[in-house]
Amino acid sequence: xxxxxxxxxxxxxxxxxxxxxxxxxxxxxxxxxxxxxxxxxxxxxxxxxxxxxxxxxxxxxxxxxxxxxxxxxxxxxxxxxxxxxxxxxxxxxxxxxxxxxxxxxxxxxxxxxxxxxxxxxxxxxxxxxxxxxxxxxxxxxxxxxxxxxxxxxxxxxxxxxxxxxxxxxxxxxxxxxxxxxxxxxxxxxxxxxxxxxxxxxxxxxxxxxxxxxxxxxxxxxxxxxxxxxxxxxxxxxxxxxxxxxxxxxxxxxxxxxxxxxxxxxxxxxxxxxxxxxxxxxxxxxxxxxxxxxxxxxxxxxxxxxxxxxxxxxxxxxxxxxxxxxxxxxxxxxx
Ligand code: PAP
Numbered sequence: 665x666x667x668x669x670x671x672x673x674x675x676x677x678x679x680x681x682x683x684x685x686x687x688x689x690x691x692x693x694x695x696x697x698x699x700x701x702x703x704x705x706x707x708x709x710x711x712x713x714x715x716x717x718x719x720x721x722x723x724x725x726x727x728x729x730x731x732x733x734x735x736x737x738x739x740x741x742x743x744x745x746x747x748x749x750x751x752x753x754x755x756x757x758x759x760x761x762x763x764x765x766x767x768x769x770x771x772x773x774x775x776x777x778x779x780x781x782x783x784x785x786x787x788x789x790x791x792x793x794x795x796x797x798x799x800x801x802x803x804x805x806x807x808x809x810x811x812x813x814x815x816x817x818x819x820x821x822x823x824x825x826x827x828x829x830x831x832x833x834x835x836x837x838x839x840x841x842x843x844x845x846x847x848x849x850x851x852x853x854x855x856x857x858x859x860x861x862x863x864x865x866x867x868x869x870x871x872x873x874x875x876x877x878x879x880x881x882x883x884x885x886x887x888x889x890x891x892x893x894x895x896x897x898x899x900x901x902x903x904x905x906x907x908x909x910x911x912x913x914x915x916x917x918x919x920x921x922x923x924x925x926x927x928x929x930x931x932x933x934x935x936x937x938x939x940x941x942x943x944x945x946x947x948x949x950x951x952x953x954x955x956x957x958x959x960x961x962x963x964x965x966x967x968x969x970x971x972x973x974x975x976x977x978x979x980x981x982x983x984x985x986x987x988x989x990x991x992x993x994x995x996x997x998x
Contacts, residue, residue: 685729689722696721699866702841702853708866714808715870723783724807730791731782731813736799737821738913740779741879744806744869745836746828747895749962752779753934754902755802755824758910761926770933771942774950774959779804782813784952800913806869809878820889822913825879828895829998830872831971831983834862836964838974841868844961859979863986873990880996894998896968902931936966 696709708715711724733739740755742748752775760766769778779802785791794801800822805812816823828836838858858867865871883892891912898905906927910916917927932938939945940963948959971980987998 685726686722689725692725693718693721699861701861701866702868706841706868708868712808712811713871713874714811715866715868717868719787720783720806723786724811726786727782727791727805727807728811728813730786731815733813733815733819733821734799734801735820736801736914737816737819738800738802739812739816739821739823740802740804741809741823741825742804742806743827743833743872743875745840746833747826747898748804748806749775749939750895750898750934750936750966751824751826751893752776752802752804753939754906754909754930755779755913757930757933758906758915759800759802759913761915761921761930770939772944774945774948774962775934775939776950776952776962781805782807800915808875809882823879823882823890824893824909824912825876825883825890826893826895826898827872827876827879829968829971830862830987831975831980832895832968833872834859834867834983835971835974837862837867839964840961844958844964855974859975863983871990873987876996877991877994880994884995896998899968902935903927906931936963939963940966 693709693711696711698707698709699715701708701715702717706717709718709721711721716724738755738759740748740751742751753770756775756778757767757770780790781804782791783805785794785803794803812823827833838855842853842855842858861867862870862872865874869875879890880892883890891909893905893909907917921927940960945959945963949956950959951957975983991997
């Protein structure tokens with residue numbers, strides 16, 4: 665794609681609330697196609713081919729303008745509801761496995777509080793605070809590859825991408841944004857309507873196929889920079905996936921750690937069963953965007969193939985057909 669739609673990037677101001685920038689972002693957003701989608705306040709806007717709520721478009725532009733990556737940074741990228749929470753927990757535990765105090769955060773905080781979204785740092789006005797964090801700094805985004813901040817692309821930092829079978833991804837999205845009352849109240853859309861929109865690419869962060877393909881192609885061209893993972897493979901062999909992840913981000917498990925069972929320990933620490941049973945994830949909540957989300961909304965079933973309980977055979981076949989057409993020739997399959 666040609667250079668992304670963006671207001672001119674003259675600003676290097678690192679704090680939020682820069683009125684001039686905000687005006688530029690708002691001017692640009694007001695020109696974008698939009699679509700009524702989720703609960704109130706979650707209308708989507710098509711920014712460079714991808715659909716996001718206003719707040720995410722704004723944050724994406726601001727992060728592109730202001731974020732300065734370091735070569736040692738690790739950026740976790742996911743399509744929404746493809747396993748972000750799990751990937752954050754596993755990476756955070758791996759990087760901090762020898763710092764017991766830091767590691768204990770995973771028992772008291774939701775993984776989203778341990779590894780921040782870049783957009784949240786921007787909205788909190790904390791983008792520049794992170795200069796003091798020890799390497800490797802961990803950040804997360806849902807941003808498509810070509811919209812990552814320029815310094816992420818040029819710094820040589822590592823990018824871990826996780827995706828999921830679109831059928832399960834859709835079911836998870838449906839529950840999170842349209843069923844789970846913890847998001848922002850119920851939306852007035854039927855399951856069939858949301859499915860139709862998903863198939864046409866209109867969903868939080870969609871279209872899912874183009875999102876995955878951007879990182880897939882980059883992982884083939886620059887495997888030392890971009891690691892491509894699938895939720896299904898992580899479920900089938902979490903230990904093996906964790907070993908590959910740890911090597912890729914430059915924190916491989918030593919022989920001694922292997923003998924001590926460190927890998928299995930982290931797998932267990934980050935398992936769905938353990939995380940979803942923690943008090944903070946049963947009853948806590950976090951601030952996301954300009955609202956609050958109940959942590960339990962990030963832990964529903966954590967299964968592969970739950971789509972079978974929600975999609976009709978016709979729906980599943982249709983989604984599979986679209987996936988096959990979109991990914992044909994790329995080598996990527998679900
Ligand atoms: P996000 O993009 O809003 O952060 P994300 O974490 O990607 O959400 O997706 C949540 C999904 O991951 C849920 O899937 P489900 O709806 O099909 O159940 C959630 O259950 C699952 N999940 C969360 N934590 C884990 C985990 N530790 N292991 C496996 N799956 C998990």
